[in-house]
Amino acid sequence: MxxxxxxxxxxxxxxxxxxxxxxxxxxxxxxxxxxxxxxxxxxxxxxxVAVPAGYWLRWGGQFEQLQSALGTIKVIVPVALLLVLALLYLMFGNLTDGLLVFSGIPFALTGGVIALWAHGIPISISAAVGFIALSGVAVLNGLVMVAFIRSLREGGTDLDAAVEEGAIARLRPVLMTALVASLGFILMAIATGTGAEVQRPLATVVIGGILSSTALTLLVLPLLYRLFHGANEDEFDSVSSAQRSVVDSDGPATV
Known part of the structure; x- marks a missing residue:
């Protein structure tokens, strides 16, 4: 055999x-x-675990892809935010209005984090992509509001009247932007089929962040504009009053 x-x-x-x-x-x-x-x-x-000599462990798969993506995001996101802030400064000509528009991003991110926590969804790459898209929508809404208030101020409108009229006149454009962006993600947020693990975090972040960002833009941003520009307005009013008193005391000029 x-x-x-x-x-x-x-x-x-x-x-x-x-x-x-x-x-x-x-x-x-x-x-x-x-x-x-x-x-x-x-x-x-x-x-x-005591790993014997000649053996080693390496963590790969989705975790390895996550580490690579996070490394890329850590570089791209700060650079993109700085470019956005620089463009806002070039547009408005001052850093104050640029920072006012930029303030919508933290409030939007807060809403996205709360939405993830409420639905029990962990942070992932798709959620990070949702935060990036959300930042763009928040900046756009703030830009619409601040640009309109500035145009009223340049036309000679009083600061308080410009803030009030800007908040009322920009209500529909801001709501339209928020509704279009949020309603388009509802089906993704409730998805349960193939790919839902990617769609749900992204959509949840966008919907939750847009709600908080819209509230900031409509309610808080006009108040912040009045707060930051109030000192300049009071100084301008005092100078104008002093000029008027000088003209009144001198009387009309004769030739």
């Missing part, structure tokens, strides 16, 4: 990478973000 055949458990495939044997352990994460899961897993392995 040349040989004998026996059934015994064994590896069905021996994988190699860079000339070394490779064993892949897969896990699907649900109900939490991948970053915190991997961080907790690494700490547990460091405490409880």
């Amino acid at each position: 040349l040989t004998s055949l026996n059934l015994a458990p064994g590896p069905n495939q021996i994988s190699r990478e860079d000339g070394k044997r490779l064993v892949v352990v897969s896990a699907n994460v649900r109900g939490r973000d991948i970053g915190s899961f991997v961080s907790e897993s690494q700490q547990a392995i460091d405490r409880r």
